[in-house]
Amino acid sequence: MSRFKAVIFDLDGVITDTAHYHYLAWKELAESQGVHFDHEFNERLKGIDRMGSLDLILASAAHQRQYTPEEKLALADTKNKHYQELISTMSSKDLLPGAVEALDTVRRAGLRIGLASVSKNAFTVLERLGITDKFDYVVDAATIARGKPDPEIFLKAARELGVAPADCLGVEDAVAGVTAIKAAGMFALGIGHPFVLTEADVVITSLKEFNLAAY
């Protein structure tokens, strides 16, 4: 039914719409620093870890003042607290259409299932969604040295699942994430728009269109 032996999913924006919550929390933080923040800017932050995202925001500030490491940590913490507030009421109703069906299809086909999210809140989100036990392996973002677009997180997931990268299908909504999948030597399924996710092997609008046999 599939030429792959494992499917490795991203979380935010693929399985659940936390990408929107990250957007809201970053927007408030950016504007508190006088930085204009819109959906176009947000696209560049998708898949980028917390401190990396903050650096991109501060680098685009008109005032260009230097922030101390302590100030940066405090700003990142403010954003994270806001984000955690936004996700605190999440439940299985926040699963994106087609997500559970896709996971169940992969399971029925006998493939291994991994999760590769650079979010340090990923375990909490999975718990709230009630889908933790659907994964054979979830990468702990705290153990990753280099975030996406580096392939490290996808390579770690493949290694822990005991599957060669070439036998893995990676699923991502972020430009940086698709780059990471391709750099890992995997097949990249993009969730979003083909003119944004130009490096992906195949792009679909949402997991509702997930068709394992077709890739």
Ligand code: BG6
């Ligand atoms: C990624 C999101 O999954 O996780 C990014 O796409 C986010 O927007 C990143 O910044 C880090 O998340 P967290 O929860 O560790 O701040």
Ligand code: MG
């Ligand atoms: Mg994502």
